[in-house]
Amino acid sequence: MSDQHPALSLRGLAKRFDTKVAVAGVDLDVPAGSFYGLLGPNGAGKTTTLSMAVGLLRPDAGQAWVLGYDVWADPVRAKGLLGVMPDGVRLFDRLSGAELLAYHGLLRGMDPAVVDQRAAELLDVLALNDAGRTLVVDYSAGMKKKIGLACALLHGPRLLVLDEPFEAVDPVSAALIRDILHRYVTGGGTVVFSSHVMEVVERLCSHVAILADGRIKQVGTLDQVRGERSLEEVFVEVVGGRTATGEELSWLSR
Amino acid sequence: MAVPVTAPAEPVRQVSARHFVRLKLRVLANNFRGQGWRIALFVVGVVIGLWFAAGGFFLLAAPGLAGESRYALMIAAFGGGLLVLGWLLLPLAFFGVDETLDPARFALLPLSRRALVTGLFAAALVSVPVLATLIAVTGLVITAGALGGWPAALVELVGVIVGLLLCVAAARAVTSAFATMLRSRRVRDLAAVLLAVLAALLGPLQIAVLAAVRSADWDQLTGAARIVGWTPFGAPWTAGIDVAEGRAWAAGLKLLITALAIGALLLWWSRSLESAMVGAVSAGPSRDRRGTVGEAVAQLFPRAAGWARRDRFGALVAREARYWWRDARRRANLITIAVVGIFVPVMVNVGGARLAVEDTHAFGEVTADSSPVLVSLSLIFVGVVASLTVANQFGFDGSAYAANVVAGVPGRLELRARMTAFAIYVVPLLVAVAVILAALLRHPGWLGVMAGALFAAYGSGLAINAFVSVLGAYALPETSNPFAMNTGAGVAKSFLALLSMIASTAAAVPMVVAAALLGDLWLWLALPIGLAYGLGAALLGSYLAGDVLDRRQSELLAAVTPRR
Structure with a gap:
């Protein structure tokens, strides 16, 4: 439809x-x-x-x-x-990148295994793997945009x-x-x-x-x-x- | 040596404290613009402040009005000392500090540290609590004047003004220093423990003081007042009394002591201000969090929430559980619960036993006049205060709550998950409170009554605060200072807190009634019934408030998003 x-x-x-x-x-x-x-x-x-x-x-x-x-x-x-990346809105930035993706994925009712796989892929493609377990609040502005985009894309809107x-x-x-x-x-x-x-x-x-x-x-x-x-x-x-x-x-x- | 080619032009006019005061007044006025309810709340705050001010005034003026010179020194030393202590501790534990002028905003301006500190200090003096305190302490001027004539009154006037400066400087210096400590990743846990220990010490201290007061005679009390009068706590307030009693030399020395204390506090403040100004960037090197990334989902769930299913509910619980620990503002609140939880019941139940102490000079009998009803009441207070922490739970999230709105999280699920995550921290804390208190009172048999009252109050408090948090949410400032508050939010906060406390207490009152009516049978029934009562209330609350939340998600988001 x-x-x-x-x-x-x-x-x-x-x-x-x-x-x-x-x-x-x-x-x-x-x-x-x-x-x-x-x-x-x-x-x-x-x-x-x-x-x-x-x-x-x-x-x-x-x-x-x-x-x-x-x-x-x-x-x-x-x-x-719908996938959304608002501007001027904070992320739950006291999570690490991977934790934030897991949160968004589960919040969308996704299967945990799928979340793991897609999160790893997104972090890899967006070159956020180097950040490891750094909290998002400590990310640079560009990295915050990228993790925001990853959160919006994760559930395949x-x-x-x-x-x-x-x-x-x-x-x-x-x-x-x-x-x-x-x-x-x-x-x-x-x-x-x-x-x-x-x-x-x-x-x-x-x-x-x-x-x-x-x-x-x-x-x-x-x-x-x-x-x-x-x-x-x-x-x-x-x-x-x-x-x-x-x-x-x-x-x-x- | 490199010589700068271009020297910055000398400023035509020096920036003085006056500019800061005017800036603060302007920001205050702009906050009111077009917001009728804010003006109303402000007026309510002023009225409450004046009420307390009048009470304090008459108390402090009483020795002078009654012509009782022997009380004057004690009232000045102890009353004034308590005032300083209050200004020192209350912002840390409950109220926070007004950060209308966020120091970080001045980081880029070419201001000397001296100009900045004096300016911010002057701006901090423009507030309702300062005005209320000023009115109250002028009572001492009356006392000094009545006992020693004009010279004493004049010296006392100088004294109370310096004393007030001391109060404000102490509040600012201490909150700023603690904020820095809580921000810094290395020592923040230390700071938390320090704060908790400090507050936990208040209980035993109070017992000791009460015992001392009971056993001490008149001369000893006067002696104690004299000693306090020579510390910064009592010095400013007793200067005029000294003049009235014919020791003019002492007055000068005491004012000097106060001035030195203020100077030291301002110096301390300016040190921690600097780190606040450069903000989170200089919060020290972040703990090394590199290391393997591993599976994302497994990482999200802390060990305490490891039992949760890997679904929406679990994700919400896990994120909240992480936030209660990682967010300095929330952690400061957890510390407050621990502090109040231990301090208040000990104060009420052990403090009420001073007669026993006097009779026997032993702590073995401190339980003499405590009872299951009194214990239930004081623990209900603890449970209510614990649940009060989530009265603005969405305010902690700020605009980040948008993520939940976009994902369309159902209201009931959201509230249930938040309650669960909060309970992960608070329930062990409440159990500890009950056990410690039972041990302290030497009444292990009352453990069930205590835990039952705690859980019933905590659960019904959660239910009430679920509504408060959805309907009465307000934005918290986005600064790194966990003690910062928006102007005017103080009154709103107190108002909502009072409302929610009354409602929560009323909801838990059946536990007290049962304790009074059922006698020994209640010792066995209290725990299961209290648990069921609390759990039922919390579930019902999340069920009903969840519906409200579903209808108000976007309004709630707007309410907690800070205005920029």
Whole structure:
């Protein structure tokens, strides 16, 4: 049945914090098997949107479906198909990498033997074996991203939602993560990730949505959105940035 | 010698303590913005503080108002000494310190250590407890004034202000030092043991003091007060009294002693501040955890949870069990349970026996006026305090709880697993408390009553706190200081704690009633009934609160995620 349904479908998602509207009605369809980039400047509402889409933050209005299952009405099935790597959220970081993977695996109701085998494989591929029994709290930022990704991948989800997976990651690890995600999509999975790094999005994504001020400004396949120009040009134009004139901040140069 | 090419520009204005105080006030005010309930809680806190302040004021002013000069020295020395002791120990055991201004935030600023310490110290003075203490100790100024006129009152005023500075400096220095010790992986276990021993010593100490008070006559007490008056504990408070009694030279010396003590404490504080500022990075080389990785699942389960099935429940129990030990904040709480668990029953049951001590001058008869009812009551308190630790159990996790939300862990399973993991630590502790107390009271026959009361109170407390932890969760600050608290959280915390303690105690009261009514029969029935009662209550609590949790998972996550 997952063939008829989009991997992720959002309708009218909205959220306000006190007086500030963070997300003002987002509609989005992520086709199954796509590599979807959610672009936006800082504070555009990317994290809020993704949190509402995966069941971490209750929306004020709107609905979210994962492969046809309502995230808020039927969370058990929706969450079972979903792998999530939130940003700015701690892991249970007083466990070692292997312990954390075992925890996530068992929490997903997996067979212990399968957990052991996949955990070993993931630690190996992500080059986290050297860390041994170091606690995750002592990992570097890049290693934390990698173990977070491993936790999201462990149970073999059909949809992977990643918030800023390339933030604070060195080029070597970034290439590794790109590789793994690419293989995952080739194998029939769907990836949605947020970012504000244009190069990564241009290189990876089949589809793009640009979010600003809590609304979707542009949406479509990568080629539809950027047309003849570079993605960065489109992005800056849509978001409405400004460029420095050279007059201000003169005291910075002596 | 390398000479820097570019010298940093001299700052136009020096940073003074005033900036820190204003920063703290600004942060406090911003915390209140748009949060009506926070303002309400703050007002409640102020009212409670003023209430205690007024009580203290009249107590300390009583010798002066009544014109009883012979009480003045004792009240000043012992009352003031207790105040310093309270400021020293209470933050460690129960309340934590207000870390509105986290020292780590200042690490990048070009501030001298001196400017930083004086600034943070000045900011620490801006708080409700300090205000309440100040009001209370002005009672001593009244006393000194009534007995010795204006000069004595003026000296005493200086004395109480310096004394207050001493209190705050002591609280900061000690919590900061202990936080550093608990953070450092090498000595943290040592620090934990030290703290527990220190608190365990309070019990016997109190017995000794009570016995001494009973047997001592008036002159000995005055002598003791004089001695305390020359230590930093009593020095600031007795300075004005000395002037009133015609020893002006002593007042000067005592103020000097206090000033030296404050200086020493601030120096100590500044040392441990430095390590707090550079944060967890310098927490010493981490214990060598390299070594073989082995099977992931086998690694997750500590030996204490080795019996658990390798499924969702087992994983939750194993992770919680690991966290109770690895998280400094949680471990500090476990220590508190051990401390309170031993200290309170000993105090109540042995302290109540002072008449016997006076009559016979022997500890052999200390059990004279203790009874199964009294023992049950004091142990119910212990069980309630033990369960109170999990009143904010999701707050310990912070945003990491997102992992459980994403995995869709059912609420009942979650709560049952958390109770089980906590029990792995607490149940042996409670058994130890019962055994130690039975041995101390020389009433091994009461062991069943004691354990029964403990387990009944602990179980029903877990049930109540399951609800409190789901409905009343709040975020803990993400600092490495296990004693740190968010501003305003103090009142909320105390309020919820009080509520949960009243409810838990009420739930365990049938055990006391049974002890009073059933007499000797209860000695045999207490343990099985208490166990069943506690277990049943805990299961029922997890069952009902689990439903609430299922509906509130994302709200709970938002509540425990620290604002950034």
